[in-house]
Amino acid sequence: MHVAVLGAGYAGVGAVRELEDRLPEDVDLTLIDERETHLVQHLVHRVVREPDLADELTIPLSELTDRATHRQAHVTGLDPDAGEIEFANSSFSYDVGVLCLGARTAFFGLPGIEEHATPLKRLEHAERIREEFERVPDDGRVFVCGAGLSGIQIAGELAALGRDRETPPAVVLLEQKDRVAPAFPEAFGRAVADELESQGVTVRTGATVTGADGDAVELESGEDLAYDQLLWTGGITGGEAMVGERPSVQSNLRLGERTFAAGDAVSVVDADGERAPASAQTAVRQADVAATNAVRLVDYRQDGSGFEPRYERYRHDSLGWVVSVGDGTVARVGGSVLRGSAARAVKTTVAAGYLGQLGAVESAAAYVREQFDH
Ligand SMILES: Cc1cc2nc3c(=O)[nH]c(=O)nc-3n(C[C@H](O)[C@H](O)[C@H](O)COP(=O)(O)OP(=O)(O)OC[C@H]3O[C@@H](n4cnc5c(N)ncnc54)[C@H](O)[C@@H]3O)c2cc1C
CATH class of the missing domain: 3.50.50.60 (FAD/NAD(P)-binding domain)
Structure with missing residues (x-):
């Protein structure tokens, strides 16, 4: 049995790390991305003012994965029912997949x-x-x-x-x-x-x-x-592999017979019937649900009997929002909107927390230092 995760952004890295922990040992796991690094995209605007930050925002995939094999390739097409991925000159089949290829600018x-x-x-x-x-x-x-x-x-x-x-x-x-x-x-x-x-x-x-x-x-x-x-x-639109629009998926994040999806690649109607906004936070949280459902489908297919499993549903329950505006920051935490140093502390904690949770401790420390220098 072979599980493939397509894309190594927030959703893909989140999903692959969850799958590494939870898939049975005899299942192969492949992470496919055209790059060798994970980009901390939600801070990429900072590089315009602080070019040196670029190094801290790109983390080699080899440092983020454990048992998954990384295949560096550009995906040109996908059949989510058949489990077929197309590259420019080859193809790849999987039993269960998680699509996390993000979006393109529309x-x-x-x-x-x-x-x-x-x-x-x-x-x-x-x-x-x-x-x-x-x-x-x-x-x-x-x-x-x-x-x-x-x-x-x-x-x-x-x-x-x-x-x-x-x-x-x-x-x-x-x-x-x-x-x-x-x-x-x-x-x-x-x-x-x-x-x-x-x-x-x-x-x-x-x-x-x-x-x-x-x-x-x-x-x-x-x-x-x-x-x-x-x-x-x-605005954003679907990646090349999806040919045009971001496909709409229901809260179980099922895109096809063999495939779940998470992050910007798809537009998700959550368990309350609301469309989840495209964001890093959304991608990370959807990745958990997609990985859980992929594990359930693997178990079901390996077992070969019984009813199709009940899948977990994604419910968008935001923890809050935070953006930087030059040297200012605005955060919404619970029902309160913060500005100034309190909001900046939230932003720094969230960003450093994300890097730290990936194990990129030096990047986290460099980011925090950069925040204090401003
Ligand atoms: C400037 C900026 C600021 C932002 N600020 C915030 C913020 O403050 N808070 C927030 O929550 N969100 C923010 N976002 C949005 C957030 O970055 C995205 O929602 C998030 O990156 C989506 O994660 P993802 O995993 O779905 O896709 P991505 O992070 O885009 O990852 C997609 C991955 O797929 C790979 N890939 C794509 N196409 C192919 C292909 N054809 N073949 C092989 N590999 C491919 C890419 O290399 C990439 O690694 C910001 C975005 C930008 C651009």
Whole structure:
């Protein structure tokens, strides 16, 4: 029997570690990712201001796994019922799989956006954003399109980076909905908007971007906004292996006969009928449920008799939310919204806690030091 985990982000690493502990010893386990390292993606915006942090945010997969075999390959296709994975020149079959390939930036086919705007998902994007920002003139204009977790945080970083200059460029965050962080609770969104303004970011809500050329970004209202740097953080879509949209799965996280899924790769309707927001926290918690259900399916298939098992269901019960906005931080813990040093302490604890739980103790310590240096 062979179990495969596709993707080594938050969901994939979480699932593989759980499976290492819980699968019977005679079951083979393979972790497939195109990279050799796990990226701590929810801090990738920090690399724009602190390039040295990149090393702390990339952890070799060999340090994170124990019994799983790592196969470094780019997945081009997947049949979740048959248990067939396609690579460019080969394929791979599994008995039970967990899909955790994350998502790609969605450009929604808006003319000129993919060509002229830089997304933010990987370290190479953060490096490109820093280089582009260095070329923005002192009184220039930077537009960040999309005020979700990544847009909010990168706008804050760029405004902070600009403060080192005599005349900082204007950083403007455009959001088509009527508030920032629209997928999150309203009180949190209000506090984030206040923090953005106090960190020097101009927020424009109700601003629907319809396209861009090499000089200006165009709004639905017909307004053309001349830019010196353009970033796109307007949404996510399914990875290449899923061909287009993120598939919708129910709370048992079952994607097909042989496959469960977790994290950004899928859109999950939880046990209360609510759609879970795409986030690192969601991915980690879904990974537990997906791994539990994969173990149950393995047991059932090995046993070869009886009824199909009852699967665990994912219920999205958020522990809270925390974002950095340049040198500021906003946290929602329970019903309270925190800013300032209390919120910063929450962010530092959550991030260092994640790294520490992976065993990346030096990275955790370096991250904490970096927080205190600011
Ligand atoms: C700038 C930024 C800030 C963020 N801030 C926060 C935050 O503050 N809080 C929060 O909770 N979330 C935050 N997020 C969101 C969070 O990072 C994602 O929700 C999370 O990474 C999803 O985890 P995942 O495991 O589903 O996917 P990922 O972490 O994206 O992992 C996917 C893995 O699959 C691999 N892969 C992808 N495609 C292929 C392929 N075709 N073949 C082989 N391998 C492949 C990738 O190499 C990667 O290792 C932020 C995201 C960004 C970009």
